[in-house]
Structures are given as C-alpha cells and as structure tokens.
Amino acid sequence: MASVLVLNLDAQVNFTTESVPASEYYKMCVVDMNGDFLDDIVSVDHTNINVLMQNENGGFDVVNYPTSYADHIPEWTMAAGDFNADGYNDLVYGGLTGVSFMFSDGTGNAYETVTPGNYVFSQRSNFVDINNDGHLDAFICHDEAPNVYFINDGDNGLVFHQEGLGDYPSGGNYGSVWVDYNNDGLIDLFIAKCGGIEARYTDQLFRNNGDGTYTNVAEEANMDNKTQTWSSAWADYDNDGDMDSFIGISSDLSGGHLLMRNNGDGTFTDVTAGSGFDSFNGESLEHAPADFDNDGYVDIFGNNGRVFYNNGDMTFTPAPAPFSEAATGDLNNDGFMDAFSFGNVYYNDGNSNNWITINTIGTESNRNGIGARIELYSAMGKQIRDVRSGEGFAYMSSLNTHFGIGTDTEIEKIIIRWPSGILDVIENPGINTSLVAVEGEHQMGVDDANAVQFSIYPNPVRDILNVQSKTYENTTYEIFHITGQLVQKGKLENGKINVSKLNKGIFIISLKQNNKKSNLKFIKQ
Amino acid sequence: MIINNLPLQIIRFSCGFAYFAFATVFISCSSDNDDFPTDDEAEEISPVVFNLNEIPYPKLSDYHFFKTPINDMKPVYGVIPYEPISTLFSDYAKKKRFIWMPEGVSAHYVSDGDALNFPEGTILIKNFYYENVLPGNTVKLLETRLMVKKAGEWIFADYIWNEEQADAFYNMEGSFVPVSWNHDGETKEVNYRIPNGVECLTCHNKAEIPLPIGPKPQNLNKNFPYETGQQNQLKKLKDFGYLASYPNQIQTVVDYHDTSQPLELRVRSYLDINCAHCHSDDGFCNYRSPRFAFSRTNDPENLGICIVPDEDISNQVDGNPTHIIKPGLHDESEIFYRMNTVQANIKMPSRGRFLIHEEGVQMISEWIDLLEGNCE
Numbered sequence: 001m002a003s004v005l006v007l008n009l010d011a012q013v014n015f016t017t018e019s020v021p022a023s024e025y026y027k028m029c030v031v032d033m034n035g036d037f038l039d040d041i042v043s044v045d046h047t048n049i050n051v052l053m054q055n056e057n058g059g060f061d062v063v064n065y066p067t068s069y070a071d072h073i074p075e076w077t078m079a080a081g082d083f084n085a086d087g088y089n090d091l092v093y094g095g096l097t098g099v100s101f102m103f104s105d106g107t108g109n110a111y112e113t114v115t116p117g118n119y120v121f122s123q124r125s126n127f128v129d130i131n132n133d134g135h136l137d138a139f140i141c142h143d144e145a146p147n148v149y150f151i152n153d154g155d156n157g158l159v160f161h162q163e164g165l166g167d168y169p170s171g172g173n174y175g176s177v178w179v180d181y182n183n184d185g186l187i188d189l190f191i192a193k194c195g196g197i198e199a200r201y202t203d204q205l206f207r208n209n210g211d212g213t214y215t216n217v218a219e220e221a222n223m224d225n226k227t228q229t230w231s232s233a234w235a236d237y238d239n240d241g242d243m244d245s246f247i248g249i250s251s252d253l254s255g256g257h258l259l260m261r262n263n264g265d266g267t268f269t270d271v272t273a274g275s276g277f278d279s280f281n282g283e284s285l286e287h288a289p290a291d292f293d294n295d296g297y298v299d300i301f302g303n304n305g306r307v308f309y310n311n312g313d314m315t316f317t318p319a320p321a322p323f324s325e326a327a328t329g330d331l332n333n334d335g336f337m338d339a340f341s342f343g344n345v346y347y348n349d350g351n352s353n354n355w356i357t358i359n360t361i362g363t364e365s366n367r368n369g370i371g372a373r374i375e376l377y378s379a380m381g382k383q384i385r386d387v388r389s390g391e392g393f394a395y396m397s398s399l400n401t402h403f404g405i406g407t408d409t410e411i412e413k414i415i416i417r418w419p420s421g422i423l424d425v426i427e428n429p430g431i432n433t434s435l436v437a438v439e440g441e442h443q444m445g446v447d448d449a450n451a452v453q454f455s456i457y458p459n460p461v462r463d464i465l466n467v468q469s470k471t472y473e474n475t476t477y478e479i480f481h482i483t484g485q486l487v488q489k490g491k492l493e494n495g496k497i498n499v500s501k502l503n504k505g506i507f508i509i510s511l512k513q514n515n516k517k518s519n520l521k522f523i524k525q
Numbered sequence: 526m527i528i529n530n531l532p533l534q535i536i537r538f539s540c541g542f543a544y545f546a547f548a549t550v551f552i553s554c555s556s557d558n559d560d561f562p563t564d565d566e567a568e569e570i571s572p573v574v575f576n577l578n579e580i581p582y583p584k585l586s587d588y589h590f591f592k593t594p595i596n597d598m599k600p601v602y603g604v605i606p607y608e609p610i611s612t613l614f615s616d617y618a619k620k621k622r623f624i625w626m627p628e629g630v631s632a633h634y635v636s637d638g639d640a641l642n643f644p645e646g647t648i649l650i651k652n653f654y655y656e657n658v659l660p661g662n663t664v665k666l667l668e669t670r671l672m673v674k675k676a677g678e679w680i681f682a683d684y685i686w687n688e689e690q691a692d693a694f695y696n697m698e699g700s701f702v703p704v705s706w707n708h709d710g711e712t713k714e715v716n717y718r719i720p721n722g723v724e725c726l727t728c729h730n731k732a733e734i735p736l737p738i739g740p741k742p743q744n745l746n747k748n749f750p751y752e753t754g755q756q757n758q759l760k761k762l763k764d765f766g767y768l769a770s771y772p773n774q775i776q777t778v779v780d781y782h783d784t785s786q787p788l789e790l791r792v793r794s795y796l797d798i799n800c801a802h803c804h805s806d807d808g809f810c811n812y813r814s815p816r817f818a819f820s821r822t823n824d825p826e827n828l829g830i831c832i833v834p835d836e837d838i839s840n841q842v843d844g845n846p847t848h849i850i851k852p853g854l855h856d857e858s859e860i861f862y863r864m865n866t867v868q869a870n871i872k873m874p875s876r877g878r879f880l881i882h883e884e885g886v887q888m889i890s891e892w893i894d895l896l897e898g899n900c901e
Binding site: 096097170171195196200201250253283284285304342394 | 698699718721723724726727730732733807808809810811812813835836837840841868869870
C-alpha cells in the first residue's frame with residue numbers, strides 16, 4: 001500500500017504513548033461516566049465495567065462496576081448515551097448475535113444489564129433521538145438483515161423496531177453516522193455499506209422527514225457511493241457551514257476513497273481528485289473526524305497509522321501517528337484531542353493553538369444533546385459540529401464537543417440549535433476552557449443587558465454545584481427553593497458551592513455580579 | 526414389487542404414474558433409465574409426506590423422512606444418505622445428511638465445483654448431533670436443517686430437537702444450547718449455536734440467490750456405505766433417478782482428515798468447504814481478495830500467499846501477521862490467527878463456529894511451514 005507522505009510541520013502534533021490499566025477485554029470507549037464532563041476510559045466484559053475516571057487534578061481513579069452477566073459484549077461495536085436521562089451515560093454493547101444494554105441506576109454507582117433478546121449481527125451502534133420526542137433511542141446496523149433500533153417508550157423501556165432505516169434484505173450495513181446533512185434541524189442518517197452484489201453495498205442517506213419517517217435520498221444527493229466501506233467521517237471540512245463526508249474504503253475492489261463536499265443544496269460533489277486521498281491507497285475499517293492540531297479545520301484518522309491533517313482547502317496531508325482506529329476525547333483536560341486504543345492512551349502533545357469544549361445538557365431535548373448543531377463564530381469564520389454518539393466503525397468517542405480555534409483569541413458567539421428547536425446563543429464565551437451549556441438557558445430575548453453569563457453543572461446535582469462564569473470577582477449567590485424560600489447564600493469564591501445539605505427538589509440559584517443578576521434552575525438529588 | 530396387502534393396490538412403475546387398480550390412467554414409458562433393474566414391475570413408493578404448499582411443516586416428524594423412532598435417523602425409502610468428502614467444521618458436531626426428491630424429477634450436473642441444479646421439490650436434510658454427551662454418554666440431536674426447492678427458489682427451515690429427543694420443531698429464531706461431551710477421552714464444551722433464519726443466506730448464497738453448498742460433484746465423488754452396499758454417491762443418485770447424468774472425469778476434492786493424501790490437496794479441500802461460499806466472486810466477502818474454491822486455489826494468489834491483508838489485526842492478536850499466508854511462517858500468517866481464535870470480529874469462518882478447530886489449525890500451520898519461497 002503506497003502512500004504519500006508530505007510533512008507539514010506547522011500543522012501536526014506529536015503524541016506521547018502511555019499504557020493505562022484498562023482491565024477488561026473490550027477497550028473501545030472514551031466518554032464521561034460520572035457526570036463531571038471529564039472524559040473517562042471505559043473497558044468492559046460480561047460482568048464488569050472498568051472505568052478509569054479522569055481526576056480533575058490529573059490522572060485516573062480506577063472504578064469497577066460489577067454487573068450481572070451481559071449475554072452480549074461489544075465484540076463488534078460500542079456506544080454510550082444517557083438513554084434513561086438520569087445524568088449518567090448508559091452503554092450499548094454490539095455483539096455477534098445481539099445487543100446488551102447497561103443502564104445506569106441513577107446514582108452513578110451501578111448499572112443494570114438489559115438484553116432485549118432480538119437477533120442482530122451488530123455493526124456500528126449509536127444513541128440518537130430517532131423520533132425526536134426528547135428521549136434518546138438506540139440504533140444498531142445489522143450485517144445480514146434490515147437495521148434494528150430500539151425506541152425509548154418515554155419510560156426508558158426498549159421498543160424493538162426493524163423497518164425504515166436501511167431495509168436491504170440481506171443487510172450489508174456497516175458504518176452509520178447520524179448527521180444533519182441538509183441543515184434543516186432534523187438529524188439524518190448515512191450508512192456506509194459493503195459486500196455482496198452492488199445493490200447491497202451501495203451507501204444510503206436517509207433524510208429525516210420530520211414526521212417519524214426517513215427517506216433514502218442517496219441517489220439524488222449523489223451519495224449512493226458504490227465503494228466497499230465500513231465507515232465514513234463527517235465534518236464541515238471546508239468550514240462553509242455544512243457537513244461534508246469522507247467515505248474511506250475497507251477494500252479497493254470497487255473504487256477508492258471518496259471526499260464528498262456538501263453543496264449546501266442537499267447534494268454532494270466528489271472532490272477526491274487532488275485532495276490527497278486520491279493518492280493514498282491505505283484501507284481501513286475505521287475513519288473518523290477530530291481536530292488534533294486545534295487549527296479549526298477538522299482532521300481525519302483511523303487508517304494505517306496516519307492522521308490526515310486538513311489543510312483548510314479540501315486537501316489533506318497524511319502524517320504518521322502512533323494509532324489507527326481509536327476512541328478520541330480529552331483525557332488530560334488540556335483542550336487537545338487524545339486517542340485511546342488497545343490499552344494505550346496517545347496523549348496529544350498539543351501546540352499553542354486555542355480551543356473550547358462545549359458540554360451540552362439537554363432539558364427539552366435528550367439529556368446529552370445528541371443531535372444538537374453547535375456553531376462557533378470567531379475571526380477565522382464559522383465552524384459547526386453535531387453532537388454525536390458513535391463515530392467511525394467500532395469505537396465510542398467523547399460526547400463533549402471540541403473546537404480548535406487556531407490563533408483566534410476570542411469567540412464571538414456560540415449558537416446551539418437543539419433537537420427540540422430551542423436556540424441558545426452564548427455571547428463571547430471564554431476560550432481554552434470547557435463551557436457547560438444547558439438547553440434553554442441562553443435563549444435570545446432574555447434580559448441580556450442586565451444578565452450575568454454563567455452556567456452550572458452537574459444538573460441534577462448531589463453535592464457540589466459548579467458555577468461557570470468568566471470571573472468570580474464580586475459575585476454572590478442566593479439559592480431559593482422553587483416555592484420561594486431562601487435556603488442558602490454566600491460569596492462565590494472559586495466557583496464551587498456545596499449544596500449537599502439541601503433537601504431534594506428544585507431550586508433557583510440567583511447569581512449577582514456587580515449590578516447584574518441571573519437566575520438558573522437546578523435539581524437537587 | 527407390491528409392498529403389502531393393501532385393499533387398494535398402489536403400484537409405481539419406473540417410468541410413470543401412480544396406478545390405482547380400479548382406475549384407468551395413462552402410463553407413458555421411456556427407456557432412458559437403462560441401469561434400472563428391469564425384472565421388477567413395480568417398486569416401493571416413498572412415504573415422505575410431500576405437500577409443497579404446506580412446507581415447512583411445524584414438526585420434523587410431519588415429513589416422514591425417518592422410520593420410527595425418528596431420532597435414530599434411519600431413512601425411509603427415497604431418502605438417500607450422502608456425505609461430502611470434506612466437511613464443514615461445526616464445533617465438532619456430527620452430521621447425517623440426506624436428500625429426497627419427488628417422483629419423476631432429477632437434478633442436473635452444472636460443473637464439478639457448482640452445486641447440482643436440483644428440481645422443484647428437492648429437500649436436503651442435515652441433522653446435527655453429538656455423541657458421548659455428558660452426563661450420560663448419550664447421543665444428543667440438536668437441530669435438523671432443511672433446504673427445500675419451492676417455487677423455483679430454495680427456502681430454509683430449521684427444526685430444533687426437544688430434550689426428550691422425540692421430535693424436532695420448526696424454529697427460525699436462533700438459540701444457544703450448551704453441550705459437554707467426551708471427545709476422544711477429553712471433555713469438550715460448547716455453547717452450540719442454532720442459527721436464526723437470516724443467518725442461513727449469509728453462507729448459502731451466490732449473488733444473493735440461496736443455494737446449497739455441499740452437494741457438488743467434486744464433493745460427492747466417493748463411495749458411501751449404503752445399506753445395499755458400497756457405491757459411488759453420484760452413481761447411486763443416478764441409479765435412483767435423482768441425478769440425470771454426470772461426466773466420467775471429475776476434479777474431486779480429498780478428505781482433509783486423510784493423512785495419506787497430499788497435504789496441499791487436504792488444505793485446499795478444507796478451505797473450499799469451510800470458506801469458499803463467502804470468499805468467492807459472488808459471496809458476501811467478495812471484497813476481500815482470497816478465492817478459496819478448490820477449482821481456484823491452484824493459483825497461490827487466490828490462497829492469499831504473499832498477499833498483504835486489507836485489515837491489520839496485529840494489534841488484536843499475539844503476533845505480527847504481515848501477509849494472509851507467509852511461506853514457512855504460520856505465525857506471521859493472518860489466516861492462522863483468524864482460524865486460531867474465537868473472537869467474533871477476527872475469527873474465520875465468521876459464522877458457524879464458536880470453538881477453534883484444532884485439527885484444522887494444525888493442518889494449515891503444518892502446510893504453511895512447509896511452503897517455500899519468500900514474499901518481497
């Protein structure tokens with residue numbers, strides 16, 4: 001497999017490899033497991049979930065959650081998402097003959113094993129709100145039959161479905177990505193397909209019709225690619241406001257890699273020629289997006305020990321990396337995307353570029369905000385992300401939304417378009433930090449002139465309420481019970497308020513900074 | 526030959542029709558069955574219950590394939606046993622295979638390496654069982670899979686044997702059955718997989734058309750110990766009227782268990798029966814380069830010799846395979862690692878086994894280590 005290696009030292013990062021004690025066999029997941037939005041490392045097997053819980057002071061604390069026997073383990077794929085909306089992410093294990101779910105018990109201390117029993121030869125799995133009812137659902141590609149999905153019945157029960165989201169009779173479904181490709185605020189589905197006769201391995205693009213149904217529009221979109229693919233990496237590679245797609249091949253039997261530029265009108269154009277992917281012959285099951293050098297242009301990885309650095313002009317330059325397929329996340333809270341696979345963390349050594357990470361908390365929408373479109377505006381222009389559970393083929397990467405902003409020192413605003421339709425605008429957030437964004441707390445029309453910009457997490461909260469604000473100087477707080485009674489007050493010294501003594505219930509925290517004031521609601525558990 | 530003293534005489538002529546003693550029917554005769562014994566004026570009729578519209582029946586006993594008790598698997602007239610020369614590894618399960626056809630139709634030869642072209646109504650029967658099953662050292666039947674040619678297409682039907690071993694029941698849901706058995710003095714265990722209906726087509730397809738895998742002339746061209754004596758299987762099928770004709774010369778596989786056979790032929794026969802249905806131009810894994818059909822593995826490239834695999838599994842195995850097959854070095858050959866694992870996303874075959882076929886791995890390793898030459 002020949003490859004072109006052009007070293008562009010300005011737009012590369014180095015990685016430092018470190019072995020970590022992820023003790024269980026299936027080591028495929030980087031996601032926050034204890035609700036503090038720090039990415040943790042998850043490894044699992046039939047009877048244990050091993051979490052290397054990222055410590056805010058650095059390093060990891062080992063936590064094991066013994067579970068009842070999971071009939072199916074993630075021998076093919078794994079995904080995470082807060083299905084039961086209790087504040088802790090749940091897991092789905094995609095196995096050879098079925099799936100098992102691990103549902104958190106609401107305390108962060110234990111998980112319940114649920115095996116629905118339906119036969120599925122699992123491939124890529126995702127958590128996503130398929131019917132946009134505010135409850136997270138689960139989708140699993142089926143290798144041999146129409147794709148299956150479990151709709152959340154609103155009571156966190158699983159309702160099995162097998163129709164309407166890729167019904168080719170003998171399957172061939174490998175890599176599903178949920179992405180709003182046509183910017184209509186509704187999440188769509190792209191499936192990378194492989195094997196058998198041409199009709200079986202022709203990719204599919206399901207446009208969400210908004211009424212609970214989806215339509216395969218791949219042909220009219222020019223995305224009915226007939227290459228042999230197990231994954232595709234979706235991102236706005238040219239930062240023109242819509243999601244482009246890199247469809248990476250697993251076999252060159254039916255053609256090479258495809259870089260498809262979104263034309264903004266529901267169609268895509270093949271711009272592979274000259275992109276760098278035309279001359280790269282490596283094949284891989286895995287292709288996924290991440291901005292590794294924080295320059296604000298999303299890169300691609302997964303294939304043959306390379307990161308394909310985005311040059312900003314729909315051309316990519318491969319450079320060696322110590323990993324191929326991996327789960328990505330920020331494993332040392334430094335704002336640079338790290339990778340985890342096969343028991344090793346590949347820490348991104350970083351550079352001087354700036355960044356921001358958005359931690360979404362849905363209220364009307366599903367709790368993770370999966371499916372939300374996040375837009376960042378800074379001097380270099382506009383960047384977009386969709387909050388996504390399940391990229392590439394097998395791995396589960398962070399649910400935190402990461403942006404590099406290059407040498408920009410300010411962010412004009414962040415717009416979040418939630419699946420519910422609610423629109424939040426956060427003006428001038430701080431850079432080189434993470435920002436918790438609770439749905440509905442930054443809607444336009446709030447008294448902006450007199451408002452303090454702040455956010456709180458976790459919510460619901462048990463012990464420590466974290467307050468995020470540009471500054472804590474001259475800031476006091478008051479906490480009222482929803483019935484109006486003042487229950488606690490004080491100075492906001494370091495952004496942490498101990499609320500453990502409050503009774504369970506709903507409270508309002510009122511923050512006062514100089515002459516400005518804002519209220520936010522939170523739940524005490 | 527009249528079977529018994531029925532008030533109603535039912536006579537079957539070699540070339541014709543059921544003839545009822547009190548009715549008049551036309552009988553047409555042709556003389557194309559020269560091998561057929563001519564001194565019998567009538568023979569047995571097959572008691573198999575054949576109502577194609579109702580098939581698949583709810584119970585295996587409904588078909589009347591076997592004499593009672595049916596778990597003895599003793600076939601009735603018209604149900605002909607057969608065995609391929611090299612067999613699919615199914616977690617050491619033993620198999621008894623049979624074929625039945627309706628009256629007056631027969632299969633046709635296509636090529637040595639292609640399944641026979643079977644007529645409407647053909648039923649292929651494959652029983653899966655273990656012997657010396659613990660705790661009682663008994664025989665345990667697990668499932669009986671049927672393929673039936675119906676409306677021009679093959680359909681699949683699986684029957685699961687009950688605990689009492691009295692009958693088997695139609696069930697396409699798939700399940701796991703734990704089995705422990707005494708295997709040549711060693712206790713082996715398996716969580717035996719009974720497939721879900723959608724799994725059938727994954728292997729049993731050519732360009733998504735369902736079709737049988739075993740009954741190919743290359744696999745059938747050997748003697749079988751019938752009750753009437755040893756006979757070549759193709760000849761038996763022809764004599765019985767189930768096969769129209771077949772050529773004199775057939776490229777035939779060998780039994781990979783037979784250590785008197787050349788190692789390479791044993792390996793190629795093994796790969797054909799275990800792998801070629803997916804790793805073929807028209808199989809689901811056609812996008813990978815190996816082509817494991819016996820007729821194609823005289824070409825080393827089709828075997829994967831010195832071919833760099835599309836997928837790098839070196840991070841997932843204890844070794845560094847660089848090629849699918851690397852001459853002289855089985856532990857640098859991907860095929861060895863894929864055969865020598867039960868991990869779902871690496872193992873090959875990817876369906877149909879949950880144990881390692883130790884003898885198969887041993888044989889392939891031996892063959893690879895004896896291969897000469899270098900990969901660049």
